Amino acid sequence: MDPSDYGPFANIVAIACALVATFSLLLLKMFGGVKRWTWLTSDSPPFLVTAGVRVLAVALMAVAYVTVNSSNYQWFAAAAVLSGVLGFLGVSRFNRLRKIHVVQVPQVAADGSPLLDKHDQPIQMNLVIGSERELLPDAAAALKEQRASRGGLSLRQFMSGYGAQRVNDPEALWDRGLLAEIANRLTTTLMYVLLLGVMTLFLAAFVVDVAK
Numbered sequence: 001m002d003p004s005d006y007g008p009f010a011n012i013v014a015i016a017c018a019l020v021a022t023f024s025l026l027l028l029k030m031f032g033g034v035k036r037w038t039w040l041t042s043d044s045p046p047f048l049v050t051a052g053v054r055v056l057a058v059a060l061m062a063v064a065y066v067t068v069n070s071s072n073y074q075w076f077a078a079a080a081v082l083s084g085v086l087g088f089l090g091v092s093r094f095n096r097l098r099k100i101h102v103v104q105v106p107q108v109a110a111d112g113s114p115l116l117d118k119h120d121q122p123i124q125m126n127l128v129i130g131s132e133r134e135l136l137p138d139a140a141a142a143l144k145e146q147r148a149s150r151g152g153l154s155l156r157q158f159m160s161g162y163g164a165q166r167v168n169d170p171e172a173l174w175d176r177g178l179l180a181e182i183a184n185r186l187t188t189t190l191m192y193v194l195l196l197g198v199m200t201l202f203l204a205a206f207v208v209d210v211a212k
Helices: 010-022 035-041 046-067 073-101 137-150 155-159 176-211
Strands: 102-106 124-128
Touching (some): 073 102, 124 176
16 A cells, blocks of 8 residues: 555655664664653653644644755755754753753652662652852852861762751752753753754655655
């Protein structure tokens, strides 16, 4: 049966699925599902990251479908390559932001003992933090004092013992608005990477379908 019997997008979807299958070991197993990454964006639910990406991606794919033809598909091929390059740069930026602004701290019980998962491994909590130069004045002064007396104290070690109500509380060290801005930057970058990944895949499928 001709794939076109299933609708105008059948060929493109088939090609896209073939591309996904071809690169599954390199792409899908490397990045995994969205839920694997959204914890990096300060507890952002997966739908918050994917909803806007899906809407925009569908709109862009529709525009591409009614625009691409045998005389201009080379431009779409170039757009697929450019999208892939920008996606690579987006992954690099996201990873850099993750290393700077996301830290793991152990979760503990009321008695201070570490909480363990079903594999008896310590449960880690991921927190979004700011930089040392962005510390609140009181926190910056306390850090300076602690370093003068103890020496070699890292920002993460300082956070684990600082806070009026509880330790490992980023809002005790940084302004809440600043933390929200950083978390939003992480979320936006992740959305950007997902969109470029989807568009690279489908632009490549469009080009293959038109050029064959």
